[in-house]
Amino acid sequence: MSEPRTTIGILVGGGPAPGINSVISAATIRSIMGGCKVLGIQDGFKWLMIGDASKTKPLSIAEVSRIHFRGGSYLGTSRANPTKKPSDLDIVFATLQQLGVSRLITIGGDDTAFSALKLDQQAAGRLLVVHVPKTIDNDLDLPYGIPTFGFQTARHVGVELVKNLMVDAMTTSRWYFVVAMGRKAGHLALGIGKAAGATLTVIPEEFSKRPIRLATLVDTLVGAIIKRRSMGRNDGVAVLAEGLAEYLSPEDFGGLEHVERDDHGHVRLSEVALGDVIKRAVEQALKEFGITTTVVTKEIGYELRCADPIPFDMEYTRDMGYCAAQFLLDGGSAAMVSIQNGRFVPIPFESILDPLTGRTRVRMVDVTSESYQIARGYMIRLSADDFERPEEMARHAALIKMTPETFRARFEYLVTSEHGGLATRPRGAYP
Structure with missing residues (x-):
């Protein structure tokens, strides 16, 4: 037998x-x-x-x-x-x-x-x-x-979506805020944004201070829109990692107590309207500077998970x-x-296992790597160069009817090491 x-x-x-x-x-x-x-x-x-x-x-x-x-x-x-x-x-x-x-x-x-x-x-x-x-x-x-x-396929499909949105943004002179899946880490958002050549990508790893203040995110995006306009472009696509929601200050974000959690205790980020919250805050800030622009939010993630x-x-x-x-x-x-x-x-x-949490370790984006610094260098966002070159800072400030000194006081903190903004744009970077 x-x-x-x-x-x-x-x-x-x-x-x-x-x-x-x-x-x-x-x-x-x-x-x-x-x-x-x-x-x-x-x-x-x-x-x-x-x-x-x-x-x-x-x-x-x-x-x-x-x-x-x-x-x-x-x-x-x-x-x-x-x-x-x-x-x-x-x-x-x-x-x-x-x-x-x-x-x-x-x-x-x-x-x-x-x-x-x-x-x-x-x-x-x-x-x-x-x-x-x-x-x-x-x-x-x-x-x-x-x-x-699964990451490479998701990035591939995400790039196709963002590429189309970039063409639409340029055609209609609008901005898209694209929120890409990523419960804690910004790998997918960065992979999509870097490969597609999106205007900028914002991930939680770039912020050393926690919690992240909503005002810092807003200033990052507003600064990018101002810089883009001073370069003669009224359009753009910003890719945002959905994991930013987990690190935002509850007092800025209205708290997450009401949001359902899954069986592992994680906030269901699909129920957090991160894009809409940021969009409203950015539009309000731009209005105060006399800038009117159309901002459209788009969440991508479910379109990627079951792709062939x-x-x-x-x-x-x-x-x-x-x-x-x-x-x-x-x-x-x-x-x-x-x-x-x-x-x-x-x-x-x-x-x-992470000895501090007793849970499986999570791999975050290494913002000290050359790969990340290259990605940052090609983004259109305020950098140290903008504050070291008086003519550029004056042009940005004039766009929103500020003095260079006032502009510096409002935005220069974004490019300090504390906020991960040290990268400068390589020569030949595309607009």
């Missing part, structure tokens, strides 16, 4: 990201070729947490061999959090045992990674767990320069799915998948 085959479970947590189906497909194919059965678990931890073993389906090679072309998640997803209570983790583990799952692949962002870590600890060696890092926010703690899967993956993410995620399955087949556990210099490198769960 032959021994029962090992069953590998696959589940997806958190928000969608392009490439999920590629991971599912590659992991399934490799697992089956390795002699295992594969069970797709629907909607992340949602049903496992209540002991419902019915929301699963066996996966076959024929079933998944072509799903890597499509966006979304073949297994669905949810933000259900099994780490709130130890009893929830007990139920999840018991349900997996009931299903015969002895090895588990989780696909998700930092919250799902934390859930995988806690489940691994709860199982104490009775369940092998590997996590595949996924998020369009690009904020999981992978080595510098290695993207989370570009070839980069298709190839990248097929590698990750294969490596996740192979890691489990080799008896590995308690690690996150990474591909470094073309090779699989498991990142142990314990190394992704």
